[in-house]
Amino acid sequence: MLEIAALHIIVPVLLIVCAVFVARAKDLINAVLFLAAFSLLLSLEFYLLQAPDVAIAEAAIGAAITTAIFVVAIRATKREEE
Amino acid sequence: MSKIVRTVANQLILFIFIFGLYIIIHGHITPGGGFQGGAVIASGAALMIVAFGSSRIQKGIKEKHLSILESSGAVIFIGLAFAGLAAAGVFFFNTLIGSPVFGHTPPTGPNPGDIWTGGIIPLMNVAVGLKVFAGLSAIILVMALASSGEEVEE
Secondary structure (H helix, E strand, C coil): CHHHHHHHHHHHHHHHHHHHHHHHCCEHHHHHHHHHHHHHHHHHHHHHCCCHHHHHHHHHHHHHHHHHHHHHHHHHCCCECC | CCHHHHHHHHHHHHHHHHHHHHHHHCCCCCCCCHHHHHHHHHHHHHHHHHHHCHHHHHHHCCHHHHHHHHHHHHHHHHHHHHHHHHHHCCCCCCCCCCCCCCCECCCCCCCCCCCCECCCHHHHHHHHHHHHHHHHHHHHHHHHHHHCCCCCCC
16 A cells, blocks of 8 residues: 555655646657646556556557547648747 | 667567557456556557657558548447347347346456346447547647648548
8 A cells, every 4th residue: 555655655746847848849759748748647547546448548548549630730840949 | 769669669569559458348347447548549549650650650540541430439429329229229238238248247256257248338449549549649640740741641
């Protein structure tokens, strides 16, 4: 039980760290990869909160499909932020 | 993409598809269901599109075919609902309950789960999974084609 309580502290802190990296990254591909890591951590948090259904959907949609869509969209525009 | 990415994608794609089908087919007894399994299969399709390039995928599977698949998923779903209306006079009536196919009574107490339960719910999960897979794959395929500078075939 202590490990689960520790994970409830660690995972939100890592989520905030990932979100800050997403906001501050100058290379947009880096930002998208941090967003994918954010989604994976969020699905882990959903699983810890006893919602495996939402966790599967978040892992598939957030980590895989939005990443592919963002990478495809960035390839059509500029990679670096102004 | 590089040869390493293509080889790994070739090896992984079968496992991703099987895992997605497992989530869809066990949707009525374990977490997951049509939407989650369809999204997993669509992420496998996204992997193939990113690894092999949209123009090469376009030779085999066109956006038109995915549109037909998506529509057929919706037609199967609503057709099952109207089958209940025709059989018992109630929309979405579970017509398969009691039949040997998906019609078993669920066991009570701790049990490993019986796949042949749920009536038409597993079939509706399959329909929803087909629709979600085709829809999300079509979105990614069209976006990849549009950003690669080639003409999108209607």
